[in-house]
Amino acid sequence: MKKSTIKDMTTGSPMKLLLGFMLPLTLGLLFQQFYNMVDTIVVGKFLGVQALAGVGSTGSINFLVLGFCSGICAGFAIPVAQKFGQKDYVNLRRYVANALYLAGAFALVVTLATTVFCGGILRLMNTKPDFYREAYGYIFVIFLGIPAIILYNLLSGILRSLGDSKSPLYFLLLSSVLNIVLDLISVGLLGMGVEGPAWATVISQGVCGVLCLVYMWKKFPILKMNPGEMRPSTAHMKRLCGMGIPMGLQYSITAIGSIVIQTATNGLGTVAVASVTAGSKASQIFCAPMDALGTTAATFAGQNVGALRLDRVRRGLKDCLIIGVSYALVAFGVLFLFGTDLASLFLDESDPVIVGRVLENAQQYQTICSAMYIPLILIYVYRFTIQGLGFSGPAVFAGVFEMVARCVVGIGLVPVMGFTAVCWANPIAWIAADLFLVPCYFCVMRRLVRRYPGARDEAPEPVEKVRELRMAK
DSSP: OOOOOOOOTTOOOOHHHHHHHHHHHHHHHHHHHHHHHHHHHHHIIIIIIHHHHHHHTTHHHHHHHHHHHHHHHHHHHHHHHHHHHHHHHHHHHHHHHHHHHHHHHHHHHHHHHHHHHHHHHHHHTOOOOHHHHHHHHHHHHHTTTTEEEEEEEEHHHHHHHOOSHHHHHHHHHHHHHHHHHHHHHIIIITTTHHHHHHHHHHHHHHHHHHHHHHHHEEEEEEEOOTTTTOOHHHHHHHHHHHHHHHHHHHHHHHHHHHHHHHHHHTTTHHHHHHHHHHHHHHHHHHHHHHHHHHHHHHHEEEEEHHTTTTHHHHHHHHHHHHHHHHHHHHHHHHHHHHHHHHTTOOOOSSHHHHHHHHHHHHHHHHHHHHTTTHHHHHHHHHHHHHHHOOOOHHHHHHHHHHHHHHIIIIIHHHHHHHHHHHHHHHHHHHHHHHHEEEHHHHHHHHHHHHOOGGGGOSSSOOOOHHHHHTTTT
16 A cells, blocks of 8 residues: 555644545545446436436435435444544444444335435425426436445545545546446337436446455555454444534435425526526536535544544634635636536537527526635534544434525425525525524534644644543543
8 A cells, every 4th residue: 555545644734634624525426426427428418408307306315315324324434433533443444334233224224215216206395297207217226226326435434534536536437437338228228218327327436446445455454353353343333424424414414495495496496406406506506616625524524533633623613714715716717707607518409599598597506506605614614524534413403494585485485586595595594503603613613623622732642641631431
């Protein structure tokens, strides 16, 4: 294993470390968004607006389920990052082993539940008969692939907790190419309909996960299990569940509000659903660096709280905010100028009248959301930093704030204001979450300072002092 593969973020310039970790992660997420975008382009161009609306109408339920899965995987990686910062490699490996056991159990339960009830959920969401078949065909296949999605998310999260953001990028590059090829073959040659892009996503994620597992086994000696370290441990599983389940619930609770908005949007008809689908797919590309920034903030905070470097946690958060706000301003400018061109990539232009209405709505959606990207940046930085510090519970409450805000908009404003209210749903939810998360961060830091008084020092403590502080906890 190359020495540079694992990155210790407890020493060195925070800004340099953050950017060096974030950039490969951003590229990986962009490629992930890219092949998701290709799925949508293939559906819209080859199968039409109705199929595009069907796939788009599953977005919120997709986020509810897959968000929970990715949330628990991200939570499972936090104790690994903290043990890496502590240089406690025995417990690091025990957390990795028990995370694999838990991930397998969650994959089985979630896959069974979602495939059995997916049709009923779509009907409850007011999915129109016009595109119900397409919605069911797409999301059912995605749900069948949940084990593959969990496998990749868990393994890539473990790699990142060790400071390695490059290896997951290489696997995503390969996965992206495979996904695009399978998209074109399944729809263009085999005529599989919306099920084709869904299978392409599942297969490419599975391949990515397996390659990641083989790579970790061969190239990371730090993860080589010694006798007894693979034994199931109630204490380790309890800690993992204490971090992973709240983070998964945070995504799911947030998604409940999104489901309310999606249900309200479905009631506005095919044009409105296709507009949100085209607009949100283009916007999601620009949200990938924000997601990367959040994961970077969590890893940085996790390693440094493990080393009792609270001074570096503060510096890291400040630098993350500088990076994020600068990016938000650039992203707004690009979407304001070129948002319509991006949205048009997802549409078949056989009906110019409908396409024109969809593009007009999509541009409105993108402009309003991107103008409020700074509140979204605050969510990513503060929420993920709090989670990296080991306080996953507050993420659930932040999700509740978002859920309530979206429910108010979906139930109270969409029937009155129509599509304009749909455009404002996300920004209002972001502001509501910030009102909780920003004060919460300062409360968490005060709690950590009281717990580890010596951790306030600017100079790193010797190992003996770190152990003494933990023993005095």
